[in-house]
Amino acid sequence: MSKSRSSKRRSKRRSHHARQSPQTPQDPQARQHLGPVSVAEFEEMLTEEDLWLMTEAVGAEQRGDLSHALACLQRAPRPVGSSWDDELAEMVELGESAEPWQWARFTVAAAGRWVRTLPLPLVARVIREVTDAAEGADGPVFPEYPGWVAGRAALHPAVAGTLLFDELMLEVFLVQVAPVLAGRSGGGRTWADTPGRIYELVGVDGVELDVREHATGREHRIRHLGETVGLGPGDLVYGHLIDVPGEPALIFAAPPIVVDEVVAQRLERLADHDPWDLESRCAALGAAVRSGDPYHRPPIEFDDEPAPWVRELMADGLGRVDAEQLATIEAVIMACEISSGSAPSAAFHAGVALAHPQVYAEAQRRYTGSEHEALWRTLAGASHGRERARFVQLAEASRGHREAS
Incomplete structure (x- = not known):
């Protein structure tokens, strides 16, 4: 029986990558980061062992066995810009000293990885609608800027935020998929009900950030997790604030999306309608991804003469x-x-x-x-x-x- 067309394409991709690499594709160090490839190209390069390793990493992460998840992930290839292994490595390094708010941020990131892979019509529709509305402005992340909100790719957070919060999939993850992570994060009982809002950055003092709701003027003091790097007072971001133990008792569930005034007003108009139309919501979030594109930083180039x-x-x-x-x-x-x-x-x-x-x-x-x-x-x-x-x-x-x- 002849190979399927997809199998042939996958084999061709792996052969091409092998010719481009000075080491064999089986060498984990050679395949750790595959360079700037599309999602489709990346998936076609994966071997059966790669798929098993990544599946095992996901399962271990959801069980709270982060050391095993990291060990599996380090043996599998990742596209440049992937922050998954770095997030795992930080939590493993922190160990027992990790605070609930750090577990909360990690848990929402894990939920985002989970929800985007679910073979559900709703997931496929949200991915398609937001991606189409973004018109290719996915804002690639480069390793030089981890955590930099103003230079972060916004496409995946926009998709994940819609599914986890607007469609309440975060509740499923916390209760049925990863209750261990939920327990370490303080429970997350109110998270899924948290609406996405536009916030104006007001000022930062050490690890505390003051933000103001764009629609109501209400101010909040939250934990600063890099939101002002590359931005300044008056800039607008879209995100979800969640309750966490400790002080400040609020954090952005995930790095927020930088938006302009036009998109801010568009999202706020949608928030006034209940129930709201999914396609309109996805279109507005795609526009949000586009509006933050000017903030993205190019990769650092080392071809020129050093200072x-x-x-x-x-x-x-x-x-x-x-x-x-x-x-x-x-x-x-x-x-x-x-x-x-x-x-x-x-x-x-x-x-x-x-x-x-x-x-x-x-x-x-x-x-x-x-x-x-x-x-x-x-x-x-x-x-x-x-x-x-x-x-x-x-x-x-x-x-x-x-x-x-």
Whole structure:
């Protein structure tokens, strides 16, 4: 019996990828990130083992066995820009110290991965309608900007948000699919009823962000998770605020979508209609994806000549990428003053740079003098998770040098 047409295409894709790669496709390191390919191309490259690994990772994630999920995912290929393995790695690294709000954000992300793969007419319809309305403006995410709301692809969050909240699929996930994750997140009993709203960014102070409902003027203080990086006071975003244990007791369930005033008014008009038309809702969200497209950042290019100070760092033995990232750390250190309002943005950029092991090692060697302690503590006070832990470690190293002297 001859192979099916799809099987032949899949084999052809794998053969093409093998010719492009200096290593064999079976090598996990060679296939870890497959480059800028479409979803269809990516799926055709997957082997049966890849599909099993990804299915196993999904199941382990939903059971709360994140270490096993990460181990499976690291053996399977992912397209460039995928944040799944990084989200798993952070939660595994945090371990017992992970707070309920961190579990909440992770749980909603896991629910988004789950709901987009369900073979249901509703899911297919929402994906089609939002994608068509976005007109190709999916805003690709690049590894240089993890968590940067203004540079984040909005297409998948728009689809997931519609299904999870507007269609109450989040309730199914929390109660029937992943109750373990729900328990670690504080329960999530009210999450699925949370409406999507337009919020105006007001101001940030450390880890706290003030936002104002665009339609009513009501203000909320929420936990800042990078929403202002690349944006400023007065900018508008669309998202869902959910209740979490602790203070502040609100977070965006997922990175919100940057929108303009026209789209904001369009979404608010739809919110006044109950029941609302699904196609109109999807069309408005597709327009929201398009309206945020100007904020997207291009990938960082290293083809041009490096700046003189970057060249000096490269002369010390650093590669181009690490030298560029260490230069970012130097720029933060050389800043005259970092206020509570500017600290979140500085912490974001420094945190991205310190995620590179060689850059972190160089920062420990170069920037842990007694004069650096206050800076690292300021950045720690404006960050969360692994980034905060790194800043605290550098601050403690700086304090050790101060006490020794």
